[in-house]
Amino acid sequence: xxxxxxxTIPNLTVTTDxxxxxxxxxxxxxxxxxxxxxKDFTPVCTTEFSAVARLADEWAKxxxxxxxVSVDGVEDHVKWKDDIKxxxxxxxxxxxxxxxxxxxxxxxxxxxxxxxxxDGRTPADSATVRxxxxxxxxxxxxxxMTYPMTVGRNFAEILRALDGLQTSTGKGVATPxxxxxxxxxxxxxxxxxxxxxxxxxxxTKVLPYxxxxxxxx
Numbered sequence: 001x002x003x004x005x006x007x008t009i010p011n012l013t014v015t016t017d018x019x020x021x022x023x024x025x026x027x028x029x030x031x032x033x034x035x036x037x038x039k040d041f042t043p044v045c046t047t048e049f050s051a052v053a054r055l056a057d058e059w060a061k062x063x064x065x066x067x068x069v070s071v072d073g074v075e076d077h078v079k080w081k082d083d084i085k086x087x088x089x090x091x092x093x094x095x096x097x098x099x100x101x102x103x104x105x106x107x108x109x110x111x112x113x114x115x116x117x118x119d120g121r122t123p124a125d126s127a128t129v130r131x132x133x134x135x136x137x138x139x140x141x142x143x144x145m146t147y148p149m150t151v152g153r154n155f156a157e158i159l160r161a162l163d164g165l166q167t168s169t170g171k172g173v174a175t176p177x178x179x180x181x182x183x184x185x186x187x188x189x190x191x192x193x194x195x196x197x198x199x200x201x202x203x204t205k206v207l208p209y210x211x212x213x214x215x216x217x
Contacts, residue, residue, distance in 0.1 A: 002109045008139050009034075010107045016067070016095035017077040024139050026067060026095075031162065033059070034133040035153070036069035036099075036110060040080040044152050049080075050088025051155045062162055068096035069104050071129060105129050110146075132158055134165060142169075171216045172199070184212040 003009065011024040026032065035052065037045040052066055059066055070077060077096040084092045097104055105111040110129045132153065134143040142165050147153050164175040173185040187196045189209050196203055196211060203213040 014097045018095040031064040032135040033066045036129045038129045040072040040076040049084045053090040053092040066094045074098045187211040
């Protein structure tokens with residue numbers, strides 16, 4: 001069954017290069033980002049995992065944990081992390097799930113239930129395992145995005161989306177197109193003008209249904 005926004009993520013017990021853990025325990029009271037890829041030792045994914053490693057301080061600032069998913073095993077993950085560090089210049093301190101049984105890939109609807117890994121497989125056999133899932137402290141899926149194998153993920157955008165989610169859920173607002181932290185935010189249409197004034201102070205009525213105010217965070 002597809003995993004949709006606001007669904008609770010499955011509480012799977014998984015094996016990683018840092019030991020066994022349950023996904024709900026891993027998330028805990030934090031935000032979390034689960035990002036997957038179809039195979040270790042592949043060029044685009046090496047650049048992506050390096051980008052995640054270099055952003056360790058940014059994830060920490062936002063109270064966010066990151067965990068990778070791969071359909072290869074623990075031994076490959078450990079070896080691949082040497083390449084990730086060599087390329088990106090930063091230690092990949094986050095765990096990588098060894099999803100060689102495809103349990104996570106199927107539970108998160110990245111692969112169909114009948115999928116299997118053939119002998120001599122290539123990344124094309126698990127090409128759709130190229131997703132990002134942002135999960136809230138309530139263990140619910142807040143955002144997902146999937147990329148093809150040929151397009152590297154933009155982790156600056158993932159950071160921006162995470163900032164938008166944390167601002168909107170924490171402050172009761174929405175964010176406009178191309179929003180960046182510190183920019184004006186949108187007051188939900190369900191909030192009356194009187195309540196908006198009481199909660200946010202001054203605001204601008206751009207259209208009858210579009211009101212903006214300063215970023216309350």
